[in-house]
Amino acid sequence: xxxxxxxxxxxxxxxxxxxxxxxxxxxxxxxxxxxxxxxxxxxxxxxxxxxxxxxxxxxxxxxxxxxxxxxxxxxxxxxxxxxxxxxxxxxxxxxxxxxxxxxxxxxxxxxxxxxxxxxxxxxxxxxxxxxxxxxxxxxxxxxxxxxxxxxxxxxxxxxxxxxxxxxxxxxxxxxxxxxxxxxxxxxxxxxxxxxxxxxxxxxxxxxxxxxxxxxxxxxxxxxxxxxxxxxxxx
Amino acid sequence: xxxxxxxxxxxxxxxxxxxxxxxxxxxxxxxxxxxxxxxxxxxxxxxxxxxxxxxxxxxxxxxxxxxxxxxxxxxxxxxxxxxxxxxxxxxxxxxxxxxxxxxxxxxxxxxxxxxxxxxxxxxxxxxxxxxxxxxxxxxxxxxxxxxxxxxxxxxxxxxxxxxxxxxxxxxxxxxxxxxxxxxxxxxxxxxxxxxxxxxxxxxxxxxxxxxxxxxxxxxxxxxxxxxxxxxxxx
DNA sequence: ACAAAAGTGTTGGCCCTACACCCATGC
DNA sequence: GCATGGGTGTAGGGCCAACACTTTTGT
Numbered sequence: 472x473x474x475x476x477x478x479x480x481x482x483x484x485x486x487x488x489x490x491x492x493x494x495x496x497x498x499x500x501x502x503x504x505x506x507x508x509x510x511x512x513x514x515x516x517x518x519x520x521x522x523x524x525x526x527x528x529x530x531x532x533x534x535x536x537x538x539x540x541x542x543x544x545x546x547x548x549x550x551x552x553x554x555x556x557x558x559x560x561x562x563x564x565x566x567x568x569x570x571x572x573x574x575x576x577x578x579x580x581x582x583x584x585x586x587x588x589x590x591x592x593x594x595x596x597x598x599x600x601x602x603x604x605x606x607x608x609x610x611x612x613x614x615x616x617x618x619x620x621x622x623x624x625x626x627x628x629x630x631x632x633x634x635x636x637x638x639x640x641x642x643x644x645x646x647x648x649x650x651x652x653x654x655x656x657x658x659x660x661x662x663x664x665x666x667x668x669x670x671x672x673x674x675x676x677x678x679x680x681x682x683x684x685x686x687x688x689x690x691x692x693x694x695x696x697x698x699x700x701x702x703x704x705x
Numbered sequence: 706x707x708x709x710x711x712x713x714x715x716x717x718x719x720x721x722x723x724x725x726x727x728x729x730x731x732x733x734x735x736x737x738x739x740x741x742x743x744x745x746x747x748x749x750x751x752x753x754x755x756x757x758x759x760x761x762x763x764x765x766x767x768x769x770x771x772x773x774x775x776x777x778x779x780x781x782x783x784x785x786x787x788x789x790x791x792x793x794x795x796x797x798x799x800x801x802x803x804x805x806x807x808x809x810x811x812x813x814x815x816x817x818x819x820x821x822x823x824x825x826x827x828x829x830x831x832x833x834x835x836x837x838x839x840x841x842x843x844x845x846x847x848x849x850x851x852x853x854x855x856x857x858x859x860x861x862x863x864x865x866x867x868x869x870x871x872x873x874x875x876x877x878x879x880x881x882x883x884x885x886x887x888x889x890x891x892x893x894x895x896x897x898x899x900x901x902x903x904x905x906x907x908x909x910x911x912x913x914x915x916x917x918x919x920x921x922x923x924x925x926x927x928x929x930x931x932x933x934x935x936x937x938x939x
Numbered sequence: 940a941c942a943a944a945a946g947t948g949t950t951g952g953c954c955c956t957a958c959a960c961c962c963a964t965g966c
Numbered sequence: 967g968c969a970t971g972g973g974t975g976t977a978g979g980g981c982c983a984a985c986a987c988t989t990t991t992g993t
Contacts, residue, residue, distance in 0.1 A: 484761060488720050488791075488802055527718055527800045531791025555789045555804050557722075557765025566761045568722055570789050570802075638945070655947070656983065678944035680990040872972070889974070890956070912971040913964040 487567040491522035493613040496578035497630040502646035508590035535572035544582030549629040550574040573613040575629040636682035721801040725756035727847040730812035731864040736880035742824035769806035778816030783863040807847040809863040862921040870916035
């Protein structure tokens with residue numbers, strides 16, 4: 472970056488840096504996205520991702536976590552930067568670059584009141600409304616990356632409650648990949664990874680017989696990763 | 706983004722947005738990175754990626770391509786955004802977020818004079834010097850993504866001259882994956898993809914017998930992608 | 940007793956890996 | 967004629983996909 476460039480930059484108007492959060496959840500067998508009704512002009516009343524300007528004294532990731540917490544009350548959530556969107560005319564109001572970050576949350580953990588205050592709503596991933604600006608594009612890109620990453624990281628577990636059944640896990644993966652999976656093969660595969668701990672309880676909410684509950688074993692997952700992972704689901 | 710946030714933002718000092726280019730090339734069987742001697746204070750004389758502030762009237766991608774062209778004279782180059790780096794203290798001078806973008810260039814195409822004017826040098830990827838700020842981190846992250854993407858996109862071809870031999874292609878993939886590949890299996894795999902066109906010429910620069918030259922067939926690649934790609938090299 | 944979801948094994952095909960020798964040519 | 971890299975085929979194993987029936991239990 473030359474001195475010339477720097478001067479040119481400084482005489483012009485301001486560059487804004489924002490971050491937008493793509494918040495995924497999972498509920499009733501569907502992958503969902505948390506969408507917000509915009510409170511300020513322009514585009515007031517339109518559906519939108521939730522975002523904020525990045526503060527000068529704030530790390531980029533911290534800004535994402537702050538936004539997420541303000542909206543849902545949640546902390547210590549799986550969050551990952553997607554990429555930045557920087558078309559010069561992407562926002563009619565400002566010259567604004569947005570860093571998109573996506574989060575996976577356990578949908579029954581979040582603070583429902585807080586979410587309501589923000590005028591937010593969960594939408595099924597394949598029935599999203601029209602969002603402002605390039606937000607639909609962001610979600611689309613995030614979904615692609617989610618599918619990719621789900622192949623070699625156990626991110627699926629971030630979206631389920633601590634205890635879950637194998638059929639539940641399967642339905643989640645089916646929602647992410649948007650296709651059906653074979654129950655026998657799926658069970659075989661995930662159990663062969665040795666990262667699930669079978670519990671003595673059953674969940675009887677979905678069948679008379681009941682399905683055994685499992686929980687994720689993070690230590691085994693770490694060991695698996697180190698010893699040359701062949702971790703890959705579906 | 707609330708009004709409160711916006712005001713808070715505006716009373717503070719400026720946020721800068723830069724882009725840094727990770728320029729990969731391939732030469733003499735080695736994957737290389739183009740590194741620049743920094744011309745301005747602070748950190749003048751240190752090795753660095755080349756970058757620039759993003760102009761207010763300029764798309765993010767355009768900024769990356771501009772920087773690349775200023776440094777190498779090249780246009781129409783494969784370029785991809787990596788991600789943004791936004792630790793609040795990552796640059797001691799400014800509060801600056803940098804969007805890292807990487808490019809793959811054919812190393813014999815670039816404008817050598819231009820590069821020399823910038824005080825630039827090609828370094829082998831596993832003998833990089835210490836770079837300023839978080840630039841080594843950027844390169845590290847870019848390499849990981851390069852390996853990933855090389856598995857399902859034929860990016861390797863961007864790094865070779867238009868006509869190349871199969872052994873050359875193999876050496877390139879070995880450089881990217883940093884491990885040796887089996888020559889028979891490699892040849893079988895890439896030929897089975899049907900994206901290489903065998904030419905009638907041979908390259909005799911590396912052996913008496915000579916190796917047949919091939920070129921990449923973009924149409925076949927497009928068809929392959931659409932018809933459910935099982936495209937995966939190494 | 941029946942409905943509804945949970946759970947369980949085997950087989951065939953494909954792809955990947957490993958591996959050793961002949962070919963063409965310049966010197 | 968020999969040294970150097972280019973080019974070729976096969977066999978075994980592992981992994982994945984496809985597939986149907988029994989178990990449990992609430993009603």
